[in-house]
Amino acid sequence: xxxxxxxxxxxxxxxxxxxxxxxxxxxxxxxxxxxxxxxxxxxxxxxxxxxxxxxxxxxxxxxxxxxxxxxxxxxxxxxxxxxxxxxxxxxxxxxxxxxxxxxxxxxxxxxxxxxxxxxxxxxxxxxxxxxxxxxxxxxxxxxxxxxxxxxxxxxxxxxxxxxxxxxxxxxxxxxxxxxxxxxxxxxxxxxxxxxxxxxxxxxxxxxxxxxxxxxxxxxxxxxxxxxxxxxxxxxxxxxxxxxxxxx
Numbered sequence: 594x595x596x597x598x599x600x601x602x603x604x605x606x607x608x609x610x611x612x613x614x615x616x617x618x619x620x621x622x623x624x625x626x627x628x629x630x631x632x633x634x635x636x637x638x639x640x641x642x643x644x645x646x647x648x649x650x651x652x653x654x655x656x657x658x659x660x661x662x663x664x665x666x667x668x669x670x671x672x673x674x675x676x677x678x679x680x681x682x683x684x685x686x687x688x689x690x691x692x693x694x695x696x697x698x699x700x701x702x703x704x705x706x707x708x709x710x711x712x713x714x715x716x717x718x719x720x721x722x723x724x725x726x727x728x729x730x731x732x733x734x735x736x737x738x739x740x741x742x743x744x745x746x747x748x749x750x751x752x753x754x755x756x757x758x759x760x761x762x763x764x765x766x767x768x769x770x771x772x773x774x775x776x777x778x779x780x781x782x783x784x785x786x787x788x789x790x791x792x793x794x795x796x797x798x799x800x801x802x803x804x805x806x807x808x809x810x811x812x813x814x815x816x817x818x819x820x821x822x823x824x825x826x827x828x829x830x831x832x833x834x835x836x837x838x839x840x
Contacts (some may be wrong), residue, residue: 601674607681609671612662615707619649619658633703636696641703645692649707661707664741668714675733676721679778687766694762704756708747709763715741716767724739725776805814 594602599812633648635641652658673680691709718737722730747760 601670604670604674607673608666611669612665615650615652615658615665615806619652619655630703630705633705634692634699635694635703636701639699641696643732644691644704645696648692648705649688649710651705651707652707655706657706662720664711665707665714668711668718668737668739671718671733672714675730676778679774681749683717683774684710684714685772686770687717687763690766691759691763692768694765695756695759699756699758700763704759706756706759709759709766712747712760712763712786713770715744716764717771718767719774720768720771721778724771725780726791727779729778763777805815 618629629647629651630642630653633641633651634644637740652661669684676683688710691713695704695709715737719734720735724730746761747755748757748764752755769802
């Protein structure tokens with residue numbers, strides 16, 4: 594296994610561990626014959642604040658869990674591989690922001706599932722590539738659209754049993770983080786011809802600035818009118834230079 598393969602393999606470890614926790618929580622519900630749904634986000638109620646931390650770990654059934662597990666593995670690994678310096682900050686902030694905003698605007702019901710975090714990763718990966726104008730990251734943005742573009746319908750209130758508010762809050766969190774961190778992490782390569790164009794533009798601007806300064810330093814017509822020239826005629830002796838004239 595070469596270094597690149599090792600890097601890819603390591604990128605899958607953190608999201609795999611997170612998904613493993615999701616499965617452990619679900620299996621614990623089955624073994625204990627109980628439901629952890631009461632630990633979800635319950636908007637605008639103090640007891641519902643705990644759900645900001647616990648709600649993404651809880652899922653209604655295995656279908657719900659599987660639908661979140663696979664995208665979480667893929668998108669989590671992509672985040673770590675391409676945005677190594679930002680990955681954990683983006684994940685944690687997406688996790689917290691989506692949950693907190695959901696607590697503010699959501700319907701008064703228990704909201705559970707990692708979908709909000711998932712939507713945060715999708716929108717961050719897409720908009721971050723677009724904002725950076727980085728060829729490789731823009732290709733990743735297109736891949737995200739191809740794989741998960743259909744998720745956009747999840748932010749609309751089409752089904753009552755689906756927490757579209759969680760999806761919306763996660764999406765907004767991802768967009769915000771993509772904008773805030775646009776100057777950090779991988780940046781597009783700047784080519785020499787771009788630097789030459791910038792230098793030429795700077796030289797042109799400098800020349801224009803100098804020309805403007807010179808124009809400002811020239812004497813205005815009003816000042817020219819105020820200038821008076823005084824001629825002083827020197828009286829000469831009658832015997833000197835009789836054949837010459839001077840003005």
